[in-house]
Amino acid sequence: MSTKGDCGHHHGCKRHKLFRRIFAGILVFILIVLIVILLVWAILRPTKPTFVLQDATVYAFNVSSPNLLTCNFQITISSRNPNDNIGVYYDKLDVYATYRSQQITYRTAIPPTYQSSNEINVWSPFVYGTDVPVAPYNALLLSQDEGTGVIPLLFKLDGRVRWRVGTFISGTYHLHVNCPAYIDFGSKQAGIPLANNAVKYQLVVRCSVNV
Template sequence: MADQEEPRPEPAHHHPPPNKMTEDDEKKLRREEEGAAPSARYGYPVVRNRRRTLCAFIVVFLVLAGITALILWLVYRPHKPKFRVVSAAVYELNVTSPNLISTTMQFTVVTRNPNRRVSFSYDHFSAIVSYRNQAITPPVVLPPLFHETKSTVALSPVLGGITVPVAAELVNQLVMEEDYNGVVGLRLVLTGRMRYKAGAIKSRRYGVYVRCDLLVGLKRGFVGQLPLLGSPACRVDV
């Protein structure tokens, strides 16, 4: 019996060993991944990148606008105007019982603009005189006024000339102060609107309220220039 050949073992397939990444290759791959856009790494839509860019642009714009506004405010920040009454005169003062007062008064008011770069303009300006918080003259409308930088302007409005009804107690108090004290406390009130102007920049119109409290020497029947016994700087509210 012929000898049977034994089956030969099949040769083993030798697979080449996998290429090992060097440290330099790993660093290069890592740099490529980090440099890739978020949409490429994570599949985010490109629209998200555009929104982020737009938001960043808006934030930068608002910050720059705020810094510019702050610089302009520091350079042009306006100081309020200053008012002071320097003289007062009475040309008529008639007290009629029980509750009527007729008076004609004139006040000289000096107003100063302390700003070097900002000017003022006034309109709808009116003035009244009050005694113990009650008006004793009707409102008088003053002409518009433009106040240059670092300048002083004098106003001399004449108020009154019309009989004004007041409380009977007010008439009695005024008569007593004229007869016994010879000192009467009056208040000159100026109201209107004003606007700041710095170069070509103009602000919106603001309401302005000026209150000047005075102590004047006044005797019954006296007419003419009054001595000012107390005339502090007027209070200005803008």
């Protein structure tokens, strides 16, 4: 006679215990792998990449009635991976310009790339916007800034990155980069005149980076 707590069959009990041991072994293995990854990650201490806005070439920057802004820039941005043993995947990276917290250009995509340890990448994307509506108060402020000769702009990069340590690749992290640029419109002597009335401004500004 069998009781309620019996397995019913001897072989069934053995299979049940075997499955439990296999499941426990898998859990222990996963836990060990996670601990190793965390230890490696803590030892290596990944540092976020650094960005520098090197220059900006202004091809067009004007306001037409009623409050429509047209601008065309080409900027040069360098990115450096300061880590010795960690690579960075830039899966997605868009750049655009803002004026006093308002986006004034479309987003320009930078091709996905991989940056190995201590490598420097340089990009020179065009950032432009044609007849972009701006708030009336921003149009007024822009007119005032043109009068003083200095235009405060902010070039932003938004994207997604992953870290690579050996064969391990992390999950996706959001990347936010802000590069301030003060364009001197008071005198073209502040920049380098180019063809078609374009002016190139050497900036070399360190950007703030959040990951």
